[in-house]
Amino acid sequence: xxxxxxxxxxxxxxxxxxxxxxxxxxxxxxxxxxxxxxxxxxxxxxxxxxxxxxxxxxxxxxxxxxxxxxxxxxxxxxxxxxxxxxxxxxxxxxxxxxxxxxxxxxxxxxxxxxxxxxxxxxxxxxxxxxxxxxxxxxxxxxxxxxxxxxxxxxxxxxxxxxxxxxxxxxxxxxxxxxxxxxxxxxxxxxxxxxxxxxxxxxxxxxxxxxxxxxxxxxxxxxxxxxxxxxxxxxxxxxxxxxxxxxxxxxxxxxxxxxxxxxxxxxxxxxxxxxxxxxxxxxxxxxxxxxxxxxxxxxxxxxxxxxxxxxxxxxxxxxxxxxxxxxxxxxxxxxxxxxxxxxxxxxxxxxxxxxxxxxxxxxxxxxxxxxxxxxxxxxxxxxxxxxxxxxxxxxxxxxxxxxxxxxxxxxxxxxxxxxxxxxxxxxxxxxxxxxxxxxxxxxxxxxxxxxxxxxxxxxxxxxxxxxx
Ligand code: FAD
Numbered sequence: 001x002x003x004x005x006x007x008x009x010x011x012x013x014x015x016x017x018x019x020x021x022x023x024x025x026x027x028x029x030x031x032x033x034x035x036x037x038x039x040x041x042x043x044x045x046x047x048x049x050x051x052x053x054x055x056x057x058x059x060x061x062x063x064x065x066x067x068x069x070x071x072x073x074x075x076x077x078x079x080x081x082x083x084x085x086x087x088x089x090x091x092x093x094x095x096x097x098x099x100x101x102x103x104x105x106x107x108x109x110x111x112x113x114x115x116x117x118x119x120x121x122x123x124x125x126x127x128x129x130x131x132x133x134x135x136x137x138x139x140x141x142x143x144x145x146x147x148x149x150x151x152x153x154x155x156x157x158x159x160x161x162x163x164x165x166x167x168x169x170x171x172x173x174x175x176x177x178x179x180x181x182x183x184x185x186x187x188x189x190x191x192x193x194x195x196x197x198x199x200x201x202x203x204x205x206x207x208x209x210x211x212x213x214x215x216x217x218x219x220x221x222x223x224x225x226x227x228x229x230x231x232x233x234x235x236x237x238x239x240x241x242x243x244x245x246x247x248x249x250x251x252x253x254x255x256x257x258x259x260x261x262x263x264x265x266x267x268x269x270x271x272x273x274x275x276x277x278x279x280x281x282x283x284x285x286x287x288x289x290x291x292x293x294x295x296x297x298x299x300x301x302x303x304x305x306x307x308x309x310x311x312x313x314x315x316x317x318x319x320x321x322x323x324x325x326x327x328x329x330x331x332x333x334x335x336x337x338x339x340x341x342x343x344x345x346x347x348x349x350x351x352x353x354x355x356x357x358x359x360x361x362x363x364x365x366x367x368x369x370x371x372x373x374x375x376x377x378x379x380x381x382x383x384x385x386x387x388x389x390x391x392x393x394x395x396x397x398x399x400x401x402x403x404x405x406x407x408x409x410x411x412x413x414x415x416x417x418x419x420x421x422x423x424x425x426x427x428x429x430x431x432x433x434x435x436x437x438x439x440x441x442x443x444x445x446x447x448x449x450x451x452x453x454x455x456x457x458x459x460x461x462x463x464x465x466x467x
Pocket of ligand 1: 018038
């Protein structure tokens with residue numbers, strides 16, 4: 001076994017956590033190696049954020065074209081070619097993949113193809129099938145191996161009826177009907193996309209509402225809007241796996257309010273969360289502490305072994321690409337002797353790219369009350385926003401949760417057109433402890449969708465203009 005050079009940091013996993021960490025290391029003058037078993041870019045680029053948004057965009061355009069007449073655009077017949085949507089998705093992914101490869105070269109980051117495994121506190125083995133094993137020396141090791149779809153026992157992907165998001169992204173044809181098990185972020189994005197493509201969609205959700213981690217008002221509004229798109233949603237429902245039958249489509253029962261209900265569709269998509277990739281990567285050799293299946297770290301993403309760090313989906317918490325990247329930068333800075341401010345999960349914007357979109361940052365109304373805040377809330381509807389009417393999409397609203405008295409912003413929650421593009425401003429307001437009045441005094445240009453934010457801020461004191 002040949003011992004290659006000793007790096008300041010060897011990163012295992014080249015997703016948005018790992019490759020961003022590698023770039024930060026290079027910018028700080030650290031010698032970095034990146035080990036990737038599949039393709040640079042990780043889940044986000046190849047099986048997550050980007051491909052799903054490319055398909056969502058195709059679905060949205062298709063739905064808009066079917067409603068084009070209201071804009072004075074007369075399209076005799078709108079048809080859809082899913083294979084073209086798929087190849088567009090592939091092209092976008094490929095372009096970004098090349099971009100990441102270029103960034104690695106530019107940063108003089110050594111990329112090793114193969115399966116990475118910790119062999120000791122200062123060495124990583126890279127195994128490439130048919131190509132032997134090599135050993136990399138490492139002052140520090142950063143584990144960024146990400147996650148994979150969780151499946152229900154008995155409801156694993158079978159190449160025909162049952163899919164997770166991995167298989168759904170590779171579909172060559174669309175079915176006519178689909179059952180989605182799990183009404184969280186990924187489930188709702190798929191539900192929105194499939195219904196825009198014209199599929200018959202049924203969501204089965206275990207909790208009492210879809211999007212159970214969002215503010216209750218947002219869940220309720222999204223439920224209403226999906227219902228308008230004819231999506232069926234069964235909440236408080238538990239899938240009864242022993243009733244699963246496959247044949248001409250898939251047949252399943254769920255327990256709902258003490259009764260058994262039957263559902264049938266051509267396919268079923270299981271979106272019930274993601275498991276971390278922590279197996280066989282040598283964590284046990286060093287007795288790295290775990291928190292259930294996830295790697296346990298401190299605020300600088302250091303494990304109990306001081307020169308072993310872990311970031312991204314593999315440590316749990318908010319499994320988001322921008323979180324993985326941010327954690328990667330904090331970990332690398334710490335290795336370089338700098339202490340960046342810790343990432344406060346409350347300040348992380350969360351987005352759902354359905355049609356219409358959902359975006360939020362900060363505490364929900366329920367969380368704020370639970371934390372003992374005396375609060376006030378306000379809401380402003382996109383119905384009263386000129387730009388939303390111009391867009392032909394005025395569903396949804398902006399909601400503020402503020403501390404009573406000081407009016408300090410505790411949370412901002414939005415559902416509506418393009419809200420994912422507007423949430424960063426609300427995030428900035430929270431990072432700098434701004435009040436609703438500070439936001440109301442910030443000029444929001446007319447006509448823009450962002451006026452709903454200014455109006456919702458004014459509405460905290462009943463001073464809104466257009467309602
Ligand atoms: P990953 O992106 O999973 O990357 C880990 C990498 O490590 C992979 O490339 C893997 O091949 C490699 N690897 C694993 N084990 C080894 C090993 N032993 N040796 C070498 N390499 C290894 N997040 C958002 O923020 N916005 C979105 O819109 C969004 N949409 C999503 C849509 C879907 C359908 C899914 C599934 C996820 C979505 N996510 C989204 C979540 C996002 O993709 C993840 O949070 C993010 O990719 C996590 O980054 P990571 O670097 O921790 O891990």
